[in-house]
Amino acid sequence: MNLAFRVLLFCFIISWRIVTAQDLVELSGSLPESLSAQSYLVVGDIFVSPGSSVSIEAGSVLLFESFTGMHVQGTVYVKGNEDKPVVFTSKNDKQHNPNATVDAAPFDWNGIDIYESALGSSFDRCTIRYSVYGIRSQTEHFKVINSIFSNNGKADMTIKGERQDINSHTPFSYGLPSVDAPSKLPQPQQIAETLPPKAELPASSTSSDQQKRIGVQILRYTGLAIGVGAGAASVWYFIRKFQPAHDRLEELSTIDDNEKWKYSSKDWESAEKERSRKLGLCIAGAGGAMLGIGMFSISFAF
Incomplete structure (x- = not known):
């Protein structure tokens, strides 16, 4: 009886680990139009391509491997809510990845780069942890609404090279006062009406950004x-x-x-x-x- 119990326990543990591993959907390259609420393992840099729009639904968890990050060249709508924030963190974050074998630490993954072409992006109630630079933006035309930054290495957020003053583990908003932050994101049409025309952007900005990123990786x-x-x-x-x-x-x-x-x-x-x-x-x-x-x-x- 004791041997049978051990065999059953072993089979249960193996099955549980297989099921858990299958729950992690691998991501790399250009993102689809929508990411549903589940856990993702980012195995290579992910991109919101120029001219495209990507929605990340509430409850999504993006676990980044070392030296990977997110590059926003189009428009991203992060649609977290109070009960189910969207989480950007290290694959070693045991709070969100029970299979992690080492402890998470600052500098585990690169962070989120927002390029000049990424006008109107919104980060609503998300959490960004254990990255190098959190959010690093080349444009002021985006919003962060009641989001949490913690345990990031160099900075939590920089805009055009200027570091933002953010208290760790405290909800932070940019582009809207914290008390006035809406519970729902504005519609893309509403955001577009408030933005400067895209014609003002240099035509070569995206290609130069890509060249810089490739140079840094090399x-x-x-x-x-x-x-x-x-x-x-x-x-x-x-x-x-x-x-x-x-x-x-x-x-x-x-x-x-x-x-x-x-x-x-x-x-x-x-x-x-x-x-x-x-x-x-x-x-x-x-x-x-x-x-x-x-x-x-x-x-x-x-």
Whole structure:
């Protein structure tokens, strides 16, 4: 009976994990017109394409993997409510992802970029957590209504480079006073009537934004590859090459007087040069690792 119970318990746990995993719908690339209320795993950057409109319904949870984010180039309507906010957070957020194996932390995912072409977007009662920069907008023409920002790394929200003063875990509104924030989002037609004509936007703004984003990604991943590769190579070379050369020089420097006749001064000089050469290569590898780390770190400044 005890064995049968254990087998049933094991099968139940496996089945539960499979069902839970299936509940996460993977997202990457251009978003559809609407995201229904369920949990999503963002495995690559997601986009609201220029000229398109995307609605994210109340109760939606977007779990972002590392180095991913959301790029709003069209118009997004985040339609959370008091009972069911829309959540943008790390895949490691155990509050929203019971399968997470590590704790969530600031800088877990990139954040939400709003481009100049993204006029009229609205974020109604959403939560943004554990990102690098929360919302980073190139335009003032969007709204945030009673939304919560917490545990973001560099900033909760910046508009045209200016950091907004936001109290963590406190509802925040932008574009509307908090007390006057409506319970429902304005209709897209109403928003469009208050916006400046799109003709005022530079024609090349979207393409230049995309080029900048691609450049930042190249800088980030190149720096990561150089840092990890050079660091690993430096450690390996130190252990496998430099250390034996160092030991050889130490051996020649400490031999007994009775053994000195076996070696000449050239042997000692050769061993010293070999150690110096290999030490230089180790230092060069460490320098490459530092360069890669620097490139990786700088990429988050853009």
